Amino acid sequence: MxxxxxxxxxxxxxxxxxxxxxxxxxxxxxxxxxxxxxxxxxxxxxxxxxxxxxxxxxxxxxxxxxxxxxxxxxxxxxxxxxxxEGVGPLLVRREDNPRAVSADSVVAHPGKYTTAYALFRLFHPAVTQLRTFVFSAIENAVLRNDTTHGLLIHEGRFTYRQRHLFAEEDLGDRWRSDFSLPxxxxxxxxxxxxxxxxxxxxxxxxxxxxxxxxxxxxxxxxxxxxxxxxxxxxxxxxxxxxxxxxxxxxxxxxxxxxxxxxxxxxxxxxxxxxxxxxxxx
Missing domain, CATH: 3.40.190.10 (Periplasmic binding protein-like II)
Known part of the structure; x- marks a missing residue:
């Protein structure tokens, strides 16, 4: 062979x-x-x-x-x-939700072993209510108010505006600002x-x-x-x-x-x- x-x-x-x-x-x-x-x-x-x-x-x-x-x-x-390069998982919330992420937020994420989850834990350690969803279901979880926020990966970063979601933070931009690395x-x-x-x-x-x-x-x-x-x-x-x-x-x-x-x-x-x-x- x-x-x-x-x-x-x-x-x-x-x-x-x-x-x-x-x-x-x-x-x-x-x-x-x-x-x-x-x-x-x-x-x-x-x-x-x-x-x-x-x-x-x-x-x-x-x-x-x-x-x-x-x-x-x-x-x-x-x-x-x-x-x-300065881009990564997006932290989003509904457009009609004025509250930034805080200790009492509930955040949808794509899995506890994902880079999105690790970065969020790194940058927002006070948030403890984290719920796992298939990545393609996170937008809907936020829109239904099942969670206050969601971490979008993959194609979601290109379509969230069409679904009336607001990008509160790009964790990739935060990473570049803190570490000066891709x-x-x-x-x-x-x-x-x-x-x-x-x-x-x-x-x-x-x-x-x-x-x-x-x-x-x-x-x-x-x-x-x-x-x-x-x-x-x-x-x-x-x-x-x-x-x-x-x-x-x-x-x-x-x-x-x-x-x-x-x-x-x-x-x-x-x-x-x-x-x-x-x-x-």
Whole structure:
């Protein structure tokens, strides 16, 4: 079995969000030379984090803040992830709600292992009433007054105004102001126990898939559209332009510094700093 076949036999999992499907579209559809393609699981980010905690997949997209919890099982691949430059999860409330977030607020979030949750805990430690929702249900939770506020991720940041929500704070902007670094949002992890040549082949396949998508976007956008929560093409493109950037191709030294800063911030909440997190040749 060659490396292409071995890559195809791995258990892959990522989200249906446009940045992930854009990056992995060519690989999934078998558009890369000498690569048969992969058959991934597409799951909500909270479910992806759970899969990583269970060790049930070989290559998986996770929230950047949760990596210390799976450091013993996985390494961070240098490509395929998402970092924001002054943008991140949005804290929103109803337009007719004049009250800023406070100790008695009730906040909807997309999962306790998500970067959104970790950042909110970091910046608003006095708020203790936090409720988990599937990310796509958070806008409705706020609109129904089930919660006073919500943390929006993915496409929600492009559509909240249409639903009469008010953005109180961009946690990515707050992160940049406090740390002067890009905000790590999502990472691609690979099982530590896999052979080194398979890790290299997976890394190279992801990079090739992204470069193919940049060169031939018309070949992957139908795949993106088929899985996007928000079907408007302009929203999908805006999402990709914002979250698929140079850090998606290679994390680099600046990205690694940002990750170490995020993990150190999470460590204040009782999580250990990860050891040898990055896969290197």
């Amino acid at each position: 060659d490396n292409s076949e071995k890559i195809g036999s791995l258990r892959w999992a990522f989200s249906p969000c446009p940045n992930d499907t854009f990056i992995f579209g060519a690989l999934t559809q078998g558009l890369l030379p000498q690569t048969d393609g992969i058959t991934p699981r597409l799951e909500d980010i909270d479910r992806l984090n759970a899969l990583a905690l269970q060790g049930d997949v070989d290559v998986v997209k996770v929230s950047a803040a949760m990596y210390p919890a799976v450091n013993d099982k996985y390494q961070v691949l240098p490509c395929g992830g998402a970092m924001g 905000l790590p949002l999502g990472l691609i992890l690979i099982k530590r126990t896999l052979p080194e040549e398979i890790k290299l082949a997976a890394r190279d396949a992801i990079s090739a898939s992204l470069n193919y998508a940049w060169a031939h976007p018309a070949h992957v956008m139908p795949y993106v559209a088929a899985h996007a929560q928000e079907m408007a093409p302009d929203v999908q493109k805006s999402h990709i332009q914002l979250y698929v950037n140079q850090y998606s191709l290679t994390i680099g030294a600046q990205g690694e510094r940002a990750l170490q800063a995020l993990w150190a911030a999470v460590a204040r909440d009782g999580n250990p700093m990860p050891l040898t997190p990055f896969f290197r040749e």
